[in-house]
Amino acid sequence: MVTMKEIAEKAGVSRTTVSFVLNGRCHKDQRVSKAVQKKILDTAKKLGYVRNDLVLSLVKGRTHAIGIVSEFKDFVFPIIRGYAQEAQNHGYSLRLFQVDDDLESALTKAIQARMDAIVCLGISSSLVKNIPQHFFNMGIPIAGLNQTGHPEHPFLDQQHSAAAMTEYLVECGYKKIICYGGNYPQMPLREAGYREVMEKYQLPSQFLNHHSVSPDDIIDLKPDAVFCGDDYLACRLLQAAYLRNIRIPEAFGVAGFGNTNVSNFSSPALTTVDESFFESGVISMRNIILSIENKKFPEQTPITGKLIIRGSTKNLPHNLKGKDEK
Amino acid sequence: MVTMKEIAEKAGVSRTTVSFVLNGRCHKDQRVSKAVQKKILDTAKKLGYVRNDLVLSLVKGRTHAIGIVSEFKDFVFPIIRGYAQEAQNHGYSLRLFQVDDDLESALTKAIQARMDAIVCLGISSSLVKNIPQHFFNMGIPIAGLNQTGHPEHPFLDQQHSAAAMTEYLVECGYKKIICYGGNYPQMPLREAGYREVMEKYQLPSQFLNHHSVSPDDIIDLKPDAVFCGDDYLACRLLQAAYLRNIRIPEAFGVAGFGNTNVSNFSSPALTTVDESFFESGVISMRNIILSIENKKFPEQTPITGKLIIRGSTKNLPHNLKGKDEK
DNA sequence: CTGAAAGCGCTAACAC
DNA sequence: GTGTTAGCGCTTTCAG
Numbered sequence: 131m132v133t134m135k136e137i138a139e140k141a142g143v144s145r146t147t148v149s150f151v152l153n154g155r156c157h158k159d160q161r162v163s164k165a166v167q168k169k170i171l172d173t174a175k176k177l178g179y180v181r182n183d184l185v186l187s188l189v190k191g192r193t194h195a196i197g198i199v200s201e202f203k204d205f206v207f208p209i210i211r212g213y214a215q216e217a218q219n220h221g222y223s224l225r226l227f228q229v230d231d232d233l234e235s236a237l238t239k240a241i242q243a244r245m246d247a248i249v250c251l252g253i254s255s256s257l258v259k260n261i262p263q264h265f266f267n268m269g270i271p272i273a274g275l276n277q278t279g280h281p282e283h284p285f286l287d288q289q290h291s292a293a294a295m296t297e298y299l300v301e302c303g304y305k306k307i308i309c310y311g312g313n314y315p316q317m318p319l320r321e322a323g324y325r326e327v328m329e330k331y332q333l334p335s336q337f338l339n340h341h342s343v344s345p346d347d348i349i350d351l352k353p354d355a356v357f358c359g360d361d362y363l364a365c366r367l368l369q370a371a372y373l374r375n376i377r378i379p380e381a382f383g384v385a386g387f388g389n390t391n392v393s394n395f396s397s398p399a400l401t402t403v404d405e406s407f408f409e410s411g412v413i414s415m416r417n418i419i420l421s422i423e424n425k426k427f428p429e430q431t432p433i434t435g436k437l438i439i440r441g442s443t444k445n446l447p448h449n450l451k452g453k454d455e456k
Numbered sequence: 457m458v459t460m461k462e463i464a465e466k467a468g469v470s471r472t473t474v475s476f477v478l479n480g481r482c483h484k485d486q487r488v489s490k491a492v493q494k495k496i497l498d499t500a501k502k503l504g505y506v507r508n509d510l511v512l513s514l515v516k517g518r519t520h521a522i523g524i525v526s527e528f529k530d531f532v533f534p535i536i537r538g539y540a541q542e543a544q545n546h547g548y549s550l551r552l553f554q555v556d557d558d559l560e561s562a563l564t565k566a567i568q569a570r571m572d573a574i575v576c577l578g579i580s581s582s583l584v585k586n587i588p589q590h591f592f593n594m595g596i597p598i599a600g601l602n603q604t605g606h607p608e609h610p611f612l613d614q615q616h617s618a619a620a621m622t623e624y625l626v627e628c629g630y631k632k633i634i635c636y637g638g639n640y641p642q643m644p645l646r647e648a649g650y651r652e653v654m655e656k657y658q659l660p661s662q663f664l665n666h667h668s669v670s671p672d673d674i675i676d677l678k679p680d681a682v683f684c685g686d687d688y689l690a691c692r693l694l695q696a697a698y699l700r701n702i703r704i705p706e707a708f709g710v711a712g713f714g715n716t717n718v719s720n721f722s723s724p725a726l727t728t729v730d731e732s733f734f735e736s737g738v739i740s741m742r743n744i745i746l747s748i749e750n751k752k753f754p755e756q757t758p759i760t761g762k763l764i765i766r767g768s769t770k771n772l773p774h775n776l777k778g779k780d781e782k
Numbered sequence: 783c784t785g786a787a788a789g790c791g792c793t794a795a796c797a798c
Numbered sequence: 799g800t801g802t803t804a805g806c807g808c809t810t811t812c813a814g
Contacts, residue, residue: 135791143801145801146802147799149793183568184513184519188510188514188807189792214554226549228544269457365721368723375703395687395722397723399695441699460808469784472784472786475808489783511807
């Protein structure tokens, strides 16, 4: 790999001069004659010089790399795409540190590599609680330790989004709406959004957990609609209905949460809430980079999930009638 | 960030000694007294020393990082998970270089960062053809420029896998089997696998492209089964059938390709071929690391896709009868 | 058993 | 306009 020293020798000048020219630090007025410049540029090209960012990082104390510490489960990749996009726009790149069992060792590796910032993605908060304090005193910002609290992380307003979906289901004319979810951390907020709206309309609310209640059980309850805590669960419900030849949305409506790609390919396609992972990754990375560069910080604006209306829900006749009566 | 120099000063020894101790290069026989060792280790811990891999990379000429150059479309992430896993097992980490429009600039960044190897992932071969030769002369292995030819890349034997699926469909008792695909590069091989088996059983083969033939058209052709070129297309077909209240697999069988997660959540769940992206990522990364470290290379073993049998196909009665007759 | 010194490739004050 | 010099943090050979 050719170095500046070699170029300097071939061109018969000093390394400093080469450095100046190759970094374009000779704005017409300053230093280095045109002739020498050209000569240096030419030999650099001829020799195939590529600058060494390792050294720049060492000297400048900045690597322009952001460490992503994660187990890299499927759901983080849309976020990472957002990260990658935005990082690239600011001249940063991403470095991946896989955590298998040991979060601390992954963090250590990221620090050894002298990342400009470290983002923990999708790490369970119980693990995070146990990170020794000294990791935070190294002078490297460690961000995104959970999905909600951290300022660098824009976050989906789970409750508000769930409320919006529930509101939509009520508007469709559904009365007996069941909330069907699991144990993931966001569930309580989604459930709260659901309850809030059900109470507002004085409708009976009912939350059921898929660990104790099967999709078939849900069907047997003969709901008007089921608001599922995530798209995957909604698809399971759709599959159960399909096997029993129960048509959706004719028999009852189904809504998911996430707008993951399964929701677009199910039969019928799912009405769901878009979690905007990509977008949230972009904003998140922008904030992280801002915090590295300026220490300034735009105020935190939570993202609101967009309602995605597809074929698994529909306006019921009596609702349409109701609208006519107004 | 604390340095060895600081440790040396606090401990009252030279930097060399610190280096030796911290790198565990004092195997009972050699150098440095126990007392000094302990002292150094203690002050290192007290000060919170974390070694600087940037410098190590500079000195050793190896970064232990693999550059992934890609547009990071969804389909590459299962591969990247495999990469990350295997890289981590060998003490390497991944660095992501996003290519927006300009492959060369992304490659240049990866070279500037002095990656030990560079993998181009999911880059169209037309772009790759135009990479100037000098990129390959930098001493950094650039691998995986396409999905098939490169020795570092294990690859799914597309034709063989498609043949296996077709064979399965024939075994199910289906006669009129349509192959329904698109324009992606793997399609011709999959089609060839399909044709090969259809001919073997002297069944009529028919290939239709979704750019000119809609899922509804396919249904109207009243096939026994449809072998789709990918899971997504298969789901589109399932959705079209659902809207017309045509039951699968009762009306006809449907098979996909890829075993992407949509295939597991469709109604009915899809019979498909597992492309083993994760596994292929693992093997690929292993080969790349081997090639960095030894220049030795295990022979290339193409991966065979596993048949994943789910609810969208079934054994037909006359086939079962046939089996009884034997 | 321990330390001095050179070197990895480059930047940035400062002198000539 | 151009070169000298001292670092950045660490490894490693070679004296002591």
